[in-house]
Amino acid sequence: MQIITIANQKGGVGKTTTAVNLAASLAASEYNTLLIDLDPQTNASSSLNITNSSESQKNIYELLIQCIQNETISFEPTTSMIDRLHVVPGTIDLAAVESEFSELDNPQMLLSKLLNKVKLDCNYDFLIIDTPPGIGLLTINALVAADKLIIPVQSEYLALEGLCLMLETLDRIKEGFDSHLSNVYILITMYDSRLKLSKAVEKELREKIVGNSELIICNTVIPRNVRLAEAPSHGLPIMLFDPASSGASAYIELAKEVLKNEEAN
Amino acid sequence: MQIITIANQKGGVGKTTTAVNLAASLAASEYNTLLIDLDPQTNASSSLNITNSSESQKNIYELLIQCIQNETISFEPTTSMIDRLHVVPGTIDLAAVESEFSELDNPQMLLSKLLNKVKLDCNYDFLIIDTPPGIGLLTINALVAADKLIIPVQSEYLALEGLCLMLETLDRIKEGFDSHLSNVYILITMYDSRLKLSKAVEKELREKIVGNSELIICNTVIPRNVRLAEAPSHGLPIMLFDPASSGASAYIELAKEVLKNEEAN
Ligand SMILES: Nc1ncnc2c1ncn2[C@@H]1O[C@H](COP(=O)(O)OP(=O)(O)OP(=O)(O)O)[C@@H](O)[C@H]1O
Ligand SMILES: Nc1ncnc2c1ncn2[C@@H]1O[C@H](COP(=O)(O)OP(=O)(O)OP(=O)(O)O)[C@@H](O)[C@H]1O
Ligand SMILES: [Mg+2]
Ligand SMILES: [Mg+2]
Numbered sequence A, B: 001m002q003i004i005t006i007a008n009q010k011g012g013v014g015k016t017t018t019a020v021n022l023a024a025s026l027a028a029s030e031y032n033t034l035l036i037d038l039d040p041q042t043n044a045s046s047s048l049n050i051t052n053s054s055e056s057q058k059n060i061y062e063l064l065i066q067c068i069q070n071e072t073i074s075f076e077p078t079t080s081m082i083d084r085l086h087v088v089p090g091t092i093d094l095a096a097v098e099s100e101f102s103e104l105d106n107p108q109m110l111l112s113k114l115l116n117k118v119k120l121d122c123n124y125d126f127l128i129i130d131t132p133p134g135i136g137l138l139t140i141n142a143l144v145a146a147d148k149l150i151i152p153v154q155s156e157y158l159a160l161e162g163l164c165l166m167l168e169t170l171d172r173i174k175e176g177f178d179s180h181l182s183n184v185y186i187l188i189t190m191y192d193s194r195l196k197l198s199k200a201v202e203k204e205l206r207e208k209i210v211g212n213s214e215l216i217i218c219n220t221v222i223p224r225n226v227r228l229a230e231a232p233s234h235g236l237p238i239m240l241f242d243p244a245s246s247g248a249s250a251y252i253e254l255a256k257e258v259l260k261n262e263e264a265n
Helices: A015-027 A042-048 A062-067 A092-101 A107-118 A135-143 A157-176 A196-209 A228-232 A246-264 B017-030 B043-047 B059-069 B092-099 B107-119 B137-145 B159-175 B196-209 B226-234 B247-263
Strands: A001-004 A031-035 A086-087 A126-130 A148-154 A183-189 A215-217 B002-006 B033-037 B085-088 B126-130 B148-154 B184-187 B215-217
Touching: A001 A015, A001 A135, A001 A228, A001 A246, A015 A031, A015 A042, A015 A086, A015 A126, A015 A148, A015 A228, A031 A042, A042 A228, A042 B159, A062 A092, A062 A107, A086 B017, A086 B148, A092 A126, A092 A196, A107 A135, A135 A157, A148 A157, A157 A183, A157 A196, A157 B043, A157 B226, A183 A196, A183 B137, A196 A215, A196 B226, A215 B148, A228 A246, A228 B159, A228 B196, A246 B184, B002 B017, B017 B043, B017 B126, B017 B148, B017 B184, B043 B226, B059 B107, B085 B137, B092 B184, B107 B137, B126 B159, B126 B215, B148 B159, B159 B184, B159 B196, B196 B215, B226 B247
Parallel strands: A001 A126, A001 A148, A031 A086, A031 A126, A148 A183, A183 A215, B002 B126, B002 B148, B033 B085, B033 B126, B148 B184, B184 B215
Antiparallel strands: none
16 A cells, blocks of 8 residues: 655645545546545545544544553545545544644654554555645644655746755655655646746756655646636536546546556556 | 735735835825835835845845834834835745734734834835735735725626635624724726626626725726836836826826815715
8 A cells, every 4th residue: 555645835726636636546446545544624525525423434534542541443434426536534623633643652652553553554655745835843743754855846936946845854854754755746736838937837846856865746737727726616516427537638648647656566 | 104915815905006106106206205114025126126234224124023022123224216205125034923923922914013212203104015816814914904994806706706705804803903994995907908808807897895894995906017017127116117097197196086085075
């Protein structure tokens, strides 16, 4: 099983859109996929029309609490409209994690501990984790747990600026924790080939990355496509909302690229 | 002096773009304006080509530390390319505030305490505060200190969803602290009149707000305009980068609307 975290402290760069649509595309390619929504905004859950947990199907906060209190973990993910796609929903309660969990031993490892306890290896091929903006405890937990990291970078200047900050944090995490993060992928999002800005940011991004062997810029570039912004209001991933759209084919391309890298490793 | 906080926990909705360009437009209208960058990403500072503080010109984190340690506060803001626009820059060190300050008495009131100590009333007409995404201690400090709040809402579905979360938090803040927040303005941003999505979100927003007398939707709507996204790479506010652009005239409109409301109060 591969754990892929989607993170960038810059807001609004396409983290949730990537998490939801990559997970859906992998599931549609016959791989068992679990999506974890680690954002208190719960955008990933609502993008798949999944509201909060029921009595039996716990959300990610409830599972973390069970892990901390050494209770048996009642892991029962929520199914989605795609057979092989399961979801552990987020909740607004995650917003309290920063203040509630910071006194615990190794608060940064909580998610890794939970995932080790639940033993998902035999059920899932991929685990995709959506994270909130910023570099809080939730995002750090997702970085520590990750095998691979995808950093969506919107083709705009301010998102480019934030990348250095993200990479510095990553170095600290790799040194501080027994992180088994192998590859870091940069995914260009909201690319509009008609705009000089998109081309200029892409050029600057490629120049910045040259010489940094740990970073890989995805071959797949996600175009700006309004259908991607419309899909969440219908509670559907893009491949079900508008399979013919440029957004849908881009995320299918991305899934193929992730699978190819998986085989190569 | 009016303290206007720009906040929304949803990422990438135009908080920084609004803080920088509203502050610049108010300064250009001959009002003395101070912009405080309370975001560890420091996007507002870099959008005005202001890098970190010097020995004498402290950044906002250094000023907060002086306030906590009861030292004399050496307040000397940085000037900008616009005469009446001064800036207190942000810093990556702000990212540590959540863990460093949460043990203090009333950590949510730190910014208010600092602003009371520095007595800005005689020097400035407006104080604009840019905040990071999320609802962390930094954003809460800015909400507690605010006289007015502007919530930028991108004309997209996920941003609309986040609004309820923001308003719930606001109610908690008003009850919990001696908040003197009078008006809450919702600013529609990145509006593209060619898209059904923009029109649908605006309609839903107006329906949601009806009956809530404390919320006002700004008459000014900020259009999607690529020049606004290009301006930060030149370190200029939009009114200097491209005064003829639709983005520039929208933020001048917004400044006029803020001034009109000020007189009405
Ligand atoms: N390629 C795209 N083309 C057009 N719109 C997009 C695209 N990707 C994302 N969007 C829209 O842009 C907005 C921001 O995307 P999204 O919410 O996925 O970003 P995020 O990084 O998860 O934001 P946050 O920082 O708040 O978690 C959303 O309204 C989304 O629907
Ligand atoms: N009206 C607009 N038209 C086009 N682009 C815009 C507009 N407003 C903002 N942008 C661009 O959209 C991106 C997000 O805007 P901005 O960074 O101001 O949002 P933010 O809410 O401050 O983000 P964060 O949550 O990361 O602080 C930036 O690249 C910005 O340049
Ligand atoms: Mg998101
Ligand atoms: Mg910002």
